[in-house]
Amino acid sequence: MAFAHKTLKTPHCTFLCFILFLISSSQMTYSVSDGDALIKFKNSLANSNALSNWDPNTMPCQARWNGIVCFDGIVTGIHLKSMGLSGNVDVGVLTSLPGLRTITLEDNKFTGTIPEFNRLGALKAIYLTNNEFSGQIAPDYFSKMGSLKKLWLSNNKFSGAIPPSLVHLRYLIELHLDNNQFSGLIPELKRPPLISLDLSNNQLTGEIPLSLSSFEASSFAGNPNLCGQIVGKNCDQITTTNKGQDSGSNDSNNEEPKKKGKSKGLSTGVIVAVVILLVVIILVVCVAKKRKDQEKDIPTAYTKTVKAPENAKLASKANKISDGVVEVVEVAPNLSRKGSSQSSKRSNSSRRGSTKGAGVGDLTIVNEDRGMFGLIDLMKASAEVLGNGGMGSAYKAVMANGLSVVVKRMRELNKMETDAFDEEMRKLASLRHKNILPPLAYHYRKEEKLVVYEHVAKGSLHFLLHGERGAAHAELNWPTRLKIIKGTVEGLSYLHAQLAPCDLPHGNLKSSNILINLQYEPVLSDYGFNTMTNPSVVSTALFAYKSPEFTEAQTVSPKSDIYCLGVVILEILTCKFPSQYLNTTKGGTDVVQWVASAIAEGRESELLDSEIVSKSTSCKDNMVELLHVGAACTVPKPENRSSLKEVMERVNKVYAKDVGVQDERTIQVMPSLRDGVL
Incomplete structure (x- = not known):
């Protein structure tokens, strides 16, 4: 964990250091204490x-380990x-996990307080x-x-009382506190x-605070004793008994707690003021150092500043671990004239595209x-760590011209020499389709690559389906999901046409590798x-190697991509996390077997995402039809799977019936990623 600790503790670590570290660092070490704490936590649980x-x-x-995000x-x-x-959740043992930021225990059988x-x-x-x-x-x-940013106790x-x-x-x-007895x-x-x-659906009383007036009435439904303009009920009609009781329970009819609260608030204010003062002093020192370095005409004199969150006046730290993902924010100032000249030369050198004798500075x-x-x-860009995947780590960088890019650190692309x-890479970058994301650049090193x-x-x-439950x-309503399925099939069909000689034109099709743009x-x-990945790890790095034909006969083919497509279609329709994505047989849902059994028993509609069906039952028949399409893509024997042409025809038939010809024309002329919308 050398990287995270250096980032948090080094006051003048620049983004240059950040990039050099990505290129040259070896495999990270892992904390044994984390494992000890988790085993103790597991022992406190039943079943x-x-x-x-x-x-x-x-x-x-x-x-x-199942359920562990790192x-x-x-x-x-x-x-x-x-x-x-x-069982009893032993929180005490979790206090030794300093990086822990999210806990999810949803849909289990926990009881007690x-x-x-x-x-x-x-x-x-x-x-x-x-x-x-x-x-x-x-x-x-x-x-x-x-x-704390997100609290779901539904x-x-x-x-x-709702805790004040x-x-x-x-x-x-x-x-989200709905469906309780608050x-x-x-x-x-x-x-x-x-x-x-x-x-909604609690026992709340009294007037809805004015500060919550922007929310719809559905956020408060099922509380008959609530009043206010949002729910259309005059508060004069509601007894004030509950209000008095609630006030009594919160304040205990005692002025002393109020005084303590004010005292505590005052102390907190003093602490915050001191912290702000210290941060301002540090920033002043940093600015002074930057100016001093520039006067000496040192081109590598970078100074770290802090990018403040939108909803905070001051950021006390430049590094945050948020919802299981570490965010690293660093900004480098403009170089001096001499530095700018040298930078221009280095940039021009990298732009010529030569890979002969590529070094640390070549892109x-x-x-x-x-x-x-x-x-x-x-x-010189701000950097944000997005997370890890089977092929390596991903980092977002926003450059001075406004272009946002993702830098992927690929540790396993070691099969090929430089040329x-x-x-x-140039062949992959030459592909053009609205549903395909070609690479922009790469950096070559024997040990690992930056793409x-x-x-x-x-x-x-993957994140939209299984991550935050935000806007x-x-x-992700039914028309949007249908649009995503259609676009995914079209993109994969294009890859299979352009990369026809390849055993695996895609090779790693799964929901985490399907990105969604502003037009969904x-x-x-x-x-x-596939052709570039180290053979010793390819079977664990690429999802196509989870297909039945590789498990049984150690072979893959373009039909393996169709198996992956089927898993994605079933995932979109059921909103279940496929166990096929995991390296173990524990966790997630075996969507392939689950759907196959349901189809055999004639109960397909029971598998559909309830959020979609509850809002529009008219889409159920089309969802069931596509459930059959996904099942036809995931049959065990590859020769019995649907072809991409058959899948395309069936999806287009559903799309035309569900959306209509006019909507389809509209979507076809919508700006794509390559039109510069993003």
Whole structure:
């Protein structure tokens, strides 16, 4: 974990250091203490069969323990959804996980009062939906959880007042307390970041605070004693008894707690003022150092500054671990004249595309659609770590001209020498289709490669389906999902036509490699790496090697891509996380077998995503039709699978029936990624 610790502790670490580290560092080390803590945590749970690969003789991040999210060897998330777990959650052992930021225990069988997650003050998100937690939550429960952004307690049996300490969570953006037994008044949640709220189906009383007037009435439905303009009920008609009781319960009819609260608030204000003063002093020192270096005409004199969050006046840290993902923000100032000249020479050298004798400073442009840039442009950009995948790590960089790119650190593309690798990359970069994302540039080293892509606005389909339940997830309605399926099939068909000689034209098609742009068009990425990937790891790095033909006969073919396509279609229709994506047999849902069994028993409609069907039952027949398409793509024997032509015909038939010819024409002329929309 050398990288994260250096980034957090080195006051003048530049983005140049950041890039050099990406290129030259070796495999990260892993923390044994994290594994010890997780094993103790597992032992506190009952029915933990789903955690069978939590082996104390292995390391959680290296062995990819079920439900564990990591960044460079640090455990950042515990996501144990739908695993049938119960027992007492031992929060105490989790205090030794300094990087832990998210906890998900949704859809399990936990009972009792809310666990002591307030002991983990750095948590960003807590998801406890669909359990049987009960009892009251202490009024000050959240007072030491200032980093909390997302709280989901839906569908439990919590009672009593909504904890007033929620009012002080300045970064809270999602609060879902629906379908519980909360009573009393709604606290005055004044913080502007709150964007998602659901307090429906409780026993809340009194007037809805004016600060929540931007939310719809559905956020408060099922609380008959609530009043206010939002729910269309005059508060004069509601008895004030509950209001008095709630006020009494919160304040205990005692002025002393108020005084303590004011005193505490005053102390906090003093502390914040001192911190702000220290940060200002540091910034002044940094600016002075920068000017001094520039006067000496040192071209490499970079100074780190801090990019403040939109909803905060001052960022006390430049590095944040948010929702299981580390974000690293660094900005380099303009170079001096001499430095600019040298930078221009280095950039021009990299732009010529030569890979002969490539060194640390070389970046080979293979696609000029988004303009010319060099490694120095990346050095001067702000950087954000997106996460890890089967092929390596991904980093987002926003350059001075506004272009956002993703730099992928590929550790396993070691099969080819320099010239052969350059030829393959240029072939992939030459492809043009609205549903294909070609690479822009690369950096070659024997040990690993950097591959640069254009950043796609809404992120991966995987994240939209299974990640945050924000506005982006809500927009995944049936027309949008159908559009994504259609675009994915079209993109894969194009790849199979252009890369016909390849055994695996794509090779790694899965929801995390399907990116979604502003128009909700899917864009396929990470294709064509089969011929470049180290043979010793290709079977674990590329998803096509999870197909039945490789498991049984150690062979792959273009039909393996069709198997991957089928898994994606089933994932979109059911919104279930496919167990096929995991390296073990534990966790997720075997969507292939699940759907095949349902079709055989004639109960396909039971598998469809309830969020979609509940909003529009008219789409059910078309969803069932596409469920059959996905099943036809995932039959065990590749020779019995549908061809891409057959899949395209069936999808287009559903699309024309569901959307209509006029809508289809409209979509066809919508600007694509290559038109410069992003």
